[in-house]
Amino acid sequence: MKISVIGSGHVGLITGVCFAEKGHEILCVDHDKDKLAKLKKGEVPFFEPDLPELLQKHVASKKLVFSDRTEDAVEFGQAIFICVGTPSTERGKADMSYVEKVARTIAENLKDYRLVIEKSTVPIKTGERIRRTIGRYVRGDVHFDVASNPEFLREGSAIYDTLNPDRVVVGVDSAKGESLLREIYGGFNCPIVVTSVGSAELIKHASNSFLALKITYANWLSRLCEASGADIEQVVHGMGLDKRIGHHFFGAGIGYGGSCFPKDVDALAHISEELGVDAPMIRLISDTNKSQLERFYQRIESELWVLHDKTLAIWGLAFKPNTDDLREAPALRLIDKLKAAGAKLRVHDPVAMPNTRKLHPDLYYAKDPIDAASGADALIVCTEWPQYKEADLAKVKASIRVPMIFDGRNCIDRKKAAELGMTLFGIGKAPVKPAE
Ligand code: UDX
Numbered sequence: 467m468k469i470s471v472i473g474s475g476h477v478g479l480i481t482g483v484c485f486a487e488k489g490h491e492i493l494c495v496d497h498d499k500d501k502l503a504k505l506k507k508g509e510v511p512f513f514e515p516d517l518p519e520l521l522q523k524h525v526a527s528k529k530l531v532f533s534d535r536t537e538d539a540v541e542f543g544q545a546i547f548i549c550v551g552t553p554s555t556e557r558g559k560a561d562m563s564y565v566e567k568v569a570r571t572i573a574e575n576l577k578d579y580r581l582v583i584e585k586s587t588v589p590i591k592t593g594e595r596i597r598r599t600i601g602r603y604v605r606g607d608v609h610f611d612v613a614s615n616p617e618f619l620r621e622g623s624a625i626y627d628t629l630n631p632d633r634v635v636v637g638v639d640s641a642k643g644e645s646l647l648r649e650i651y652g653g654f655n656c657p658i659v660v661t662s663v664g665s666a667e668l669i670k671h672a673s674n675s676f677l678a679l680k681i682t683y684a685n686w687l688s689r690l691c692e693a694s695g696a697d698i699e700q701v702v703h704g705m706g707l708d709k710r711i712g713h714h715f716f717g718a719g720i721g722y723g724g725s726c727f728p729k730d731v732d733a734l735a736h737i738s739e740e741l742g743v744d745a746p747m748i749r750l751i752s753d754t755n756k757s758q759l760e761r762f763y764q765r766i767e768s769e770l771w772v773l774h775d776k777t778l779a780i781w782g783l784a785f786k787p788n789t790d791d792l793r794e795a796p797a798l799r800l801i802d803k804l805k806a807a808g809a810k811l812r813v814h815d816p817v818a819m820p821n822t823r824k825l826h827p828d829l830y831y832a833k834d835p836i837d838a839a840s841g842a843d844a845l846i847v848c849t850e851w852p853q854y855k856e857a858d859l860a861k862v863k864a865s866i867r868v869p870m871i872f873d874g875r876n877c878i879d880r881k882k883a884a885e886l887g888m889t890l891f892g893i894g895k896a897p898v899k900p901a902e
Pocket of ligand 1: 617618619620621622674681714715716717718719720721722723724725726727785786
C-alpha cells in the first residue's frame with residue numbers, strides 16, 4: 467500500500483523504514499531540509515541500532531522516498547500517519563501546535579478519501595480534535611477517517627520492537643478505516659487489537675505510566691531495602707517469579723528517563739485532572755522518580771564529605787544503553803548538581819558524548835572508561851552499558867585515586883569489587899566495603 471508518514475523523527479522514520487521492510491511504498495515528510503538531505507543519503511541523525519542499514523536498503527530499493535511538503539503526503543498515501551513532535555509544556559500539558567498544523571494542511575489539500583492516523587504520543591481526545599479540525603478546514607464533500615495507532619517502540623531496540631510487536635493497537639471508528647489498518651499490518655505476526663479511538667489513545671499513556679509505576683515501585687522498595695538490610699535484586703527476583711507480577715521493567719536504579727516515560731506520566735496526570743479526575747497516584751510516580759536521583763546525589767555527597775574540587779568520573783550519559791538520547795537523562799541532572807557543587811568531571815559514554823559536549827563543553831570527555839576513572843576520587847555509573855558491566859575492575863583500581871564506585875544501575879560486579887578491596891555503593895543493596 468502507498469503510505470505517507472508526516473514527521474521523520476524517531477517515531478516517523480522508524481515507522482516508515484519498517485513499513486517499507488514489510489513491502490509498502492512510503493513517503494516520509496519532514497520540514498527540515500538538511501535532515502532530509504542526510505536521510506536521502508542514508509544518514510541517520512541519531513543513534514539507533516540497525517536503522518542506518520535498513521534506511522539505506524529502502525532508499526536504494528526506492529520503497530522509501532522523502533519530501534519536505536505535507537501537501538505531497540496528502541497526495542501520495544491513502545493512509546497518512548502523523549508522527550510529528552508533541553513537546554511538553556508546564557506540568558505535563560502537551561504542545562499540540564505541530565499536530566494541529568498538520569491536520570489543517572491535510573484538510574486544505576484533501577481531494578479523495580484518506581485515513582489519517584495519529585501515531586505521535588498524544589493526549590487522549592486528540593483524535594476527536596483532529597477529526598473536527600479536518601472537518602472544519604476541508605473544502606467540499608470529501609470523506610476521511612481519523613484513527614489512532616500508538617507506537618510502543620523503545621529507543622535502542624526500535625527496529626526490532628516495530629517489526630516484532632507484542633500487539634498492534636488500532637483505534638478506529640469506521641469499517642473502511644479498520645480494513646485499511648488491517649491491510650497495513652497484514653505482514654505483522656501479532657494480535658491486532660481494534661478499539662475506539664479514545665481507548666487506543668488511553669492504552670498508550672496508561673501502558674507507559676504503568677511501566678513507570680512498576681519501575682518506581684522497585685525504586686521505592688530499594689529505599690526500604692537500604693533501611694532494612696534487604697537486597698533489592700533478591701526481592702524483585704522473588705516477586706517477579708509470580709507471573710502476575712513478572713520481571714520486566716522491575717529494575718531499581720537512579721530513575722527512569724527518556725523522551726516518553728517522564729512526559730507520558732505527566733501528560734496522563736494533566737489530562738486526567740483536566741477531565742475532573744484527581745491523579746495523586748500518577749503525580750507521585752513522577753515525584754518519586756525525581757527524588758530517586760536526589761537520594762543518589764546525597765549518598766555521593768555524604769560519602770565524599772566535600773564535593774568542591776573533587777574529581778569524579780561518570781560512566782554513562784544517555785538515559786539508557788544503546789541510545790545517544792539525553793532527554794531527561796538522570797546523568798545530566800546529576801552533572802548539573804555535581805558541577806554546581808564544584809566537582810570536576812571526567813565523563814564517558816560509548817555514543818552520547820557528542821550530544822553531551824553541546825550542552826557541557828567544559829567537561830573532560832574520556833577516550834575510554836579507564837581514562838575517565840584515571841585519577842578520580844570516585845566513579846559514578848549512570849547507564850548500564852555492557853562495556854561498563856564487563857569493565858576490568860583491576861584496571862579501574864590501578865588508575866583511580868580512591869577505589870570507590872557509586873553504581874546507579876546495580877551493574878558492576880560486586881564479587882570482583884570485594885575481591886579487589888574496592889568500595890561499592892549500589893541501589894537498594896548493602897555497600898561493599900574493604901575490611902577496616
Ligand atoms: C518507552 C517505552 O518502553 C515504549 O514502549 C514507549 O513507546 C516509549 O517509551 P524508551 O523511552 O525508549 O521506551 O525506554 P525504555 O526502555 O522503556 O526505558 C525507559 C527508562 O526506564 C530508562 O531510563 C531506563 O533506564 C528505565 N528503566 C527501565 C529502569 O529504570 N528500570 C527498568 O527495569 C527498566
